[in-house]
Amino acid sequence: MTLSVEEKEGAPFGHRRRPRRKHRVLRWSATTLSVLILGTAGAGYLYYQHLNDNIVKGERASGDSKVGKAAPNAAGQTPLNILMIGSDSRNSDENVALGGSRDNRGNPPLGDVQMLIHLSADRKSAAVVSIPRDTRVDIPECEDPDTGKTFPPTDTIINESLARGGAGCTLATWQNLTGVYIDHWMTIDFAGVVSMADAIGGVEVCVKQNVWDRPLPNVPGGSGLKLTAGRKKVEGKQALQWLRTRHAWGSDPLRARAQHMYLNSMLRTLKQQNVFSDTGRLMDLAEAATKSLTVSQEIGTVKQLYDLGTQLRTVPTDRITMTTLPTVPDSQNSDHLVPDGAAAEKIWSMLRDDVPFDDKGGKAQQKKPASEEQPAPAVNKAAVGVLVRNATQSSTAAPVSGRAGAVAQALASKGFTKATADTSATLSEDRTVVRYPSAELRGDAHAVAKSLGIPLSSVKKSTDVSGVTVDVGGDWRTGTAYPKQSAPKAGDLPGNSDEINGSDAKQCMDVYAPYRW
Incomplete structure (x- = not known):
C-alpha cells in the first residue's frame, strides 16, 4: 500500500489528509508572544545597537486590503493588533535538523501557525485568536516585496498566504477576513522557538496520561514528544516537540489548545520571574529574542519592541483569553475547514468593536465606540x-x-x-x-x-x-434594510471557540489513546 505524504508524517487514525509540500507543522505563537513580554525585563536597553542589528524587518502589508484603523473610543484610545506567524521554513541547516523534510529546503515557507493578538484600547484585557492552517479563505492579490512578483487573488487554505508575498500578504488576508486593522506582524521559525524556549528557562505543561508522539503502524512520523503523566517543565527541543505535536492530541484544534496552554503557562512564568537583577539572564533573553524574530518594519527596533512589551505588561493574566476560530468542514474538500458563519463573525465583531473576550472588566468597558x-x-x-x-x-x-x-x-x-x-x-x-x-x-x-x-x-x-x-456584504443577502444584529457582550463567546483563560493553571491535555504508553 502506498502512503500519502500526510500518512507518512503520521495523520491521526481514520483521518487521511491531502498531500502537501510542507506538512510538518509548528505552532510558535506562544513563544513569539514572550518576546513582547520581555519588555518587563528592560531587555530593550542592553547592547542596543547590537540587538537592533539582530532584528530582521519586512514590509507591513504587501496585499490588497481596504481595512482602516479603528476609530478611537471616547477616551481617544485605540486597540493594538499584532499578527503572530509561525514559519515552517527549512532554509537553514538548523531548521532542517529541527523540522526534517530536507526535500523542501529552499521552498517558500508556509504560515502554519497564525494567531492574532488583540490588546484592548484601555490596555486592560487581551484576546488571542488562532486560525487552523487548513482553513480555506480568500487571499487577495499580493506582491512579494523581495522579488516584485505579483500573485493573483485566490481561494485556498490560509497557510499558503505566506508564500504569496510574505508576512505582509498574510496580514492583508487576515484584515480582509476579519475587518480588523492589524498594526504589526512578527514571524519566528523552528530554530527561533528552540532558542527562545532555552532563554526562558522552561515552561510547565501537563498531560493526563503518558504521551509518546511516535510512529505507529501505517502512521509514521510524529514530533517525538515523550512525557509521563502529570506536570512537567519543557524547554529547548522538547518545548518545540510540544508545540509541534498533533497526532497525540488527535486533531489540529486540539493541538491549538495545547499551544494555548503553553502560551498561558509561559506568560505566567515570565510574570513570576525576577530577572531585573540578573544581568546575564537579561542578556540571554535579549539576544535570543532579537535573533529569533522577523518583524514588520515599523517595529524594527529594540525600543519599539520594548514599548510593545510595556503595553502588554499592564494586562493581568486573568484578563487574557485564548481562542480558536470556530470552523466547520469544507464542503469542497473534507481535508479543509471554513469559518463557521455566524460564530466566526461574532468573534470578528467583538474584535472590531473592542469587546472583551472575558466578562471581568465591568460595565465601563462595554461602552459604545465614540x-x-x-x-x-x-x-x-x-x-x-x-x-x-x-x-x-x-x-x-x-x-x-x-x-x-x-x-x-x-x-x-x-x-x-x-x-x-x-x-x-x-x-x-x-x-x-x-x-x-x-x-x-x-x-x-x-x-x-x-x-x-x-x-x-x-x-x-x-x-x-x-x-x-x-x-x-455576505451578512446582507436579502431585503433592503440591513439585518438588525444584537451587539456582542463581554465574555459572550461562541460555544465552539474553545476559550482558555490565562490564569487557568489547571488545564491538562488528554492523550489520544494510540499514543499512550
Missing part, C-alpha cells in the same frame, strides 16, 4: 453621490445577483436620488461596509449608513474609493 455615540450631521441627501457594489460572494457562498441594484433603489427611495449600482464587478466582503475617501464626506457616509440601518462602526475611511461607496 463613532457610535456621535450623531450623524444633517446632509442634503439629494446631493450625495453613492455607489453601491455587490460584495456578497465568499469562500462558502456564491454571490446573490441583483443586490447592488436593490440597495441602490432603497437609497433612492430614502432621498439619496444619486445612488447608483455598479454591476461591473462582484466583490467579496463578509460584512457590509460603507467607505468614504476624505474627511469632508464622512458626514455623508454616516447619513447613508444610518438610512440603511448599518452600524457606524462599519463606516470606514478608504483611499480605494472616490466617493461614498456601499459594499453589500
